[in-house]
Amino acid sequence: MLRRYILNKTNTFINYRYASQSMLQSTIDDKLGIATLVMNKPPVNSLNLEFLEEIKSQLTQFKNDKIRGMILTSDLQKIFCAGLDITEFSNPNPERLSKICTTFQDTWLALYLTQFPTVAVINGHSPAGGCLLAMSCDYRVMVGPNYTIGLNETKLGIVAPKWFQDCMVAVIGQRKAEVSLTTGKMYTTDQALQIGLVDESVPDVDNAINKGIQFLNNFQKISPWAYKMTKDIRRQPTVQWLIDNKQKDLDFVVKSMMSPNVQKSIGLYLQSLKK
Numbered sequence: 414m415l416r417r418y419i420l421n422k423t424n425t426f427i428n429y430r431y432a433s434q435s436m437l438q439s440t441i442d443d444k445l446g447i448a449t450l451v452m453n454k455p456p457v458n459s460l461n462l463e464f465l466e467e468i469k470s471q472l473t474q475f476k477n478d479k480i481r482g483m484i485l486t487s488d489l490q491k492i493f494c495a496g497l498d499i500t501e502f503s504n505p506n507p508e509r510l511s512k513i514c515t516t517f518q519d520t521w522l523a524l525y526l527t528q529f530p531t532v533a534v535i536n537g538h539s540p541a542g543g544c545l546l547a548m549s550c551d552y553r554v555m556v557g558p559n560y561t562i563g564l565n566e567t568k569l570g571i572v573a574p575k576w577f578q579d580c581m582v583a584v585i586g587q588r589k590a591e592v593s594l595t596t597g598k599m600y601t602t603d604q605a606l607q608i609g610l611v612d613e614s615v616p617d618v619d620n621a622i623n624k625g626i627q628f629l630n631n632f633q634k635i636s637p638w639a640y641k642m643t644k645d646i647r648r649q650p651t652v653q654w655l656i657d658n659k660q661k662d663l664d665f666v667v668k669s670m671m672s673p674n675v676q677k678s679i680g681l682y683l684q685s686l687k688k
């Protein structure tokens with residue numbers, strides 16, 4: 414639905430390529446060199462192992478396609494992405510849990526370090542891992558006023574890994590990130606704009622896509638090499654810790670997820686969602 418809208422609305426996607434895996438749709442406008450990656454995993458685009466693998470593989474494909482920019486958005490009503498699939502946290506199989514963790518680490522690295530500029534068009538709620546996806550893009554346009562975004566992990570009784578936290582610090586700064594993270598605060602669109610968690614707020618998705626394309630057009634006269642080098646220098650401190658500590662990070666997540674206290678919190682949180 415959203416893909417069709419993008420094609421009609423911009424009227425620029427004359428020569429486009431379209432690929433659809435079940436949970437992800439991608440469109441490339443060959444003229445503009447802009448790809449659109451649309452998440453479509455009802456009901457809430459929760460990130461399980463298979464979905465993460467699809468996202469990672471599509472990002473690799475875009476690298477080979479040598480696109481000039483990418484818009485990440487959702488085809489679901491009211492939800493950008495609900496974060497990691499919480500059902501995977503409940504009584505997890507340690508092997509699968511490790512695989513999810515590693516795949517999530519790799520997907521994040523791929524998204525955070527893309528060689529092309531990226532825009533998150535946040536057209537719905539975006540808690541936790543959904544917020545991380547958005548923060549990993551170069552620019553965020555959020556539809557308002559009724560949606561929320563933030564890293565709410567403490568509300569689930571879990572801890573956002575260091576790289577989630579560092580990513581937030583890079584976007585909104587140390588002090589605001591510390592308060593946001595410890596309180597697990599979810600921000601409305603207007604509040605998110607006020608603290609700099611998103612760059613623009615617009616009333617509808619049509620405007621959001623247009624703003625995203627406008628942002629990407631800024632790079633028409635920027636050397637891709639200069640862009641990528643600059644981004645790498647800026648983002649290197651955030652990624653280096655994860656590159657150096659992947660196993661330690663994995664061990665921490667698996668160990669804490671398996672603890673009875675965390676399992677109790679996850680169980681209660683899941684019950685509250687069902688209600």
Ligand SMILES: CCCCCCCCCCCC/C=C/CC(=O)SCCNC(=O)CCNC(=O)[C@H](O)C(C)(C)COP(=O)(O)OP(=O)(O)OC[C@H]1O[C@@H](n2cnc3c(N)ncnc32)[C@H](O)[C@@H]1OP(=O)(O)O
Pocket residue numbers: 456457459491492494495496497498499500501502505510513514515517518538540541542543565566569571572573574666686687
């Ligand atoms: C197992 C892997 C872990 C290891 C990975 C390692 C990676 C690094 C380490 C990570 C450590 C911990 C980090 C975690 C980050 C996360 O992302 S945790 C996920 C946090 N997400 C949330 O808290 C979102 C909770 N959901 C909501 O707030 C709301 O559902 C919503 C605002 C998104 C949507 O609201 P609404 O439109 O009213 O829909 P609902 O009726 O609430 O939901 C519909 C349906 O979806 C189910 N659901 C919602 N969210 C999730 C989710 N994240 N995962 C799985 N399922 C979800 C919800 O229960 C409903 O189900 P039913 O229809 O009742 O069956």
